[in-house]
Amino acid sequence: MLTKLSVSGFKSLDDVTVHFGPFTCIAGQNGAGKSNLFDVILFLSDLTRMPIMDAARRVRDRSEKPGGPIASIFTRTRDGMRDTMAIAAEFIVPGSVVDDFNQRAEPSVALLRYELELRFTPTDEVESERILLVKEALRYIPKSEFRGALFPTSGMFWDSVKGGTKTSPFISTSEDKDSIFVHQDGNGKSGRPERFSALGARRTVLSTISSVDRPTAFAARREMESWVLLQLEPSALRKEDEFSTPSDVKVSPTGAHMPATLRRLGADGLIASRLSELLPDVGELSVDIDERRQTKTLVMTNKDGISFPAKALSDGTLRFLALAIMHADRDAGGVICLEEPENGIHPSRVSAMTRLLRDMAVDPQEAVGDDNPLRQVIINTHSPLVVQSLRTADLVVCGSYRQDGATYTDFSFVAETWRAALMPDHHPTSLGTLVAYLSKPEEADWSQSETVRQRLETQLTLPLREIAH
Ligand SMILES: Nc1ncnc2c1ncn2[C@@H]1O[C@H](COP(=O)(O)OP(=O)(O)OP(=O)(O)O)[C@@H](O)[C@H]1O
Ligand SMILES: [Mg+2]
Known part of the structure; x- marks a missing residue:
């Protein structure tokens, strides 16, 4: 279960943090960056099972043979592009994990933080363009610290999530960023960490961990593998x-x-x-x-x-x-991402759809177990109807702002909801402002002309800008 994601340098996401609940709806107008947020979640998931370059090519192209320039996943600026991206994800892993040989094991802890830093290198005399692994880390987050950054839960839910203690990391990168180490998993085991050369690595170290000998790192890999985008196709x-x-x-x-x-x-x-x-x-x-x-x-x-x-x-x-x-x-189980679930549903039935999606997610007031699996649902929408059918605590507001000629994504939340307490430096919005932002009908055809588009892009920044001052 993905609880927090911080991203810099990935498409329009630069220096953003999003806290996820069991059920989260990312609401914002066209082009605000909602799907880019899904892209980064799926990118992390793909990185656990394929080389970095293949995962980069799969961003927005999940066909069998994805193509396109890999540089496009790095943030574009007026003068060019950012050459480094950093992603940090905090998540809860289930209490047990099964490997490909049907061996079951228990991770020593369940609350984890995974950090990744990647650098783009353009084509030179030696090699064509590539993405280098600069930093990779996986470590435990103490229960008290984790709960301080979490959606509201009952004691029963919290007690059913495994705590454990582990002060040393599971994966770490040396200060000089030369080596990545995989450490022993605890459970009384000791021994030298396994060393990987960071330079020239074609895949993440996490993606190479394939057995339950290192149950916690393996559980982290399995967890990220379970982050999927539902693309329901009529023929399937x-x-x-x-x-x-x-x-x-x-x-x-x-x-x-x-x-x-x-x-x-x-x-x-x-x-x-x-x-x-x-x-x-x-x-x-x-x-x-x-x-x-x-x-x-x-x-x-x-x-x-x-x-x-x-x-x-x-x-x-x-x-x-x-x-x-x-x-x-x-x-x-896992994290289920779904784009615009209101599509193809009659307006009068939208609330039945959002009710079902919310019920699919784990209930944070009950203990996690067979009847309450650790399942999470993240949807996005630009429909005021969807937004009005949800609880304000489930909403994340997605807007855009311009800086130095480039457009970036910004995330906010509705006032007096749990995210406000976690992000006191951020300015919340009200449900009224959000609904007004989503329902400007005169802007419906904004993509028709470049002038209209530019004017509206400036206007799109208004709600979050207003909030920011
Ligand atoms: N490499 C990049 N650097 C900076 N910004 C980018 C980059 N790639 C895409 N973008 C921005 O991301 C925007 C598109 O974001 P996204 O597709 O997430 O929008 P959306 O909120 O899902 O919109 P819709 O509701 O239409 O699906 C584009 O308008 C573009 O400005
Ligand atoms: Mg989209």
């Missing part, structure tokens, strides 16, 4: 499952495997009743098994007893259904 949502689909399958980030997951969960009634909040006509959900074709198909039966296979259901219904299945699936 409608797809049947083969008999060969593994029985422990989960709904994928594209929305595939709903029939097999529903079959495993057997919670058809619960999910159908959720779906009926969106479509009052829903009677039953079931999985049709075709022995001859060896397929499983999702079927919805309406109140009149008429059955429709997934193929016949609407896109909005299927998207809602995918989320409802994930909600019921205790194994579907």
Whole structure:
């Protein structure tokens, strides 16, 4: 569970910090930098399983063969670009972790901070453009310090999160930034740290940790791997499952495997009743098994007893259904990012959608466990309707400001919510200002002309600027 992210030098994110709750909505106008925030979260996730350059190419291009210039992920300035980026993420890892060989282990602590610094090097006589690993660190954050920077929780929630103590780091970088060390994990183990040369490293050291011999660093890697962007695609949502689909399958980030997951969960009634909040006509959900074709198909039966296979259901219904299945699936954990969930949903049903998304996230008033998995949901929106359907404590305001000819992203929050206490130097906004900022209808076609666009870009800065003075 990602609780805090600080970023400098990544796209329009320069010197920003965001505190996340179990459920967070990033609200801001077009071009403010909402998706850039998702980009950096997914970049961290990709870095745990692939070389740095591949992860950089995947930013905004999650196709099989992503391309494009890697320099574009570094902050552009009027005079050129920043050549260094720094990212620091604080997160909670689950109490146990399983590796690829099905070995289970327990991390020695659950509250961690991961820091990364990368530098861009342009093409020279020796090599083409590349990104160098400059610093990498993973360390424990003491419970009291962590709680001081956290969303409000109950004692039960907090007691169910493993504390532990570990004063030395799990991963560290030498002062001269020459070497990166992986240290012993504790649990009574001692021994020399393993040394990696930072210079010329093509991937992060964390991405090389693949067994539970170092359970805490491995749990950190697994945690970041679980940070995903849901991009629900109609074709995947409608797809049947083969008999060969593994029985422990989960709904994928594209929305595939709903029939097999529903079959495993057997919670058809619960999910159908959720779906009926969106479509009052829903009677039953079931999985049709075709022995001859060896397929499983999702079927919805309406109140009149008429059955429709997934193929016949609407896109909005299927998207809602995918989320409802994930909600019921205790194994579907991690950080789920979702862009503009209001798309394709009738305005009168937007609150059913936001209610479902909020319910998907872990309840910080209850203990973490099988019935309350450590699942987190982060959405973004520019819809005033979505914003008005949420609690103000769940909102992060995303705006932009201009400095020295370049546009940067700024994050704020609504006054008198928990983030205000954590960031006393920041100026909060009010819900009224936020809704007015999102609903300037005269600016709807701002992309049409360059002059209009420039004028509006200046105006877009106003809400946060006003707040800042
Ligand atoms: N390398 C970079 N350096 C500085 N700014 C950048 C860089 N790359 C992109 N941007 C800025 O990021 C902005 C786009 O941000 P983003 O895509 O996150 O917007 P958004 O809030 O998601 O908008 P929408 O609601 O339209 O999806 C662009 O307007 C551009 O100014
Ligand atoms: Mg966007």
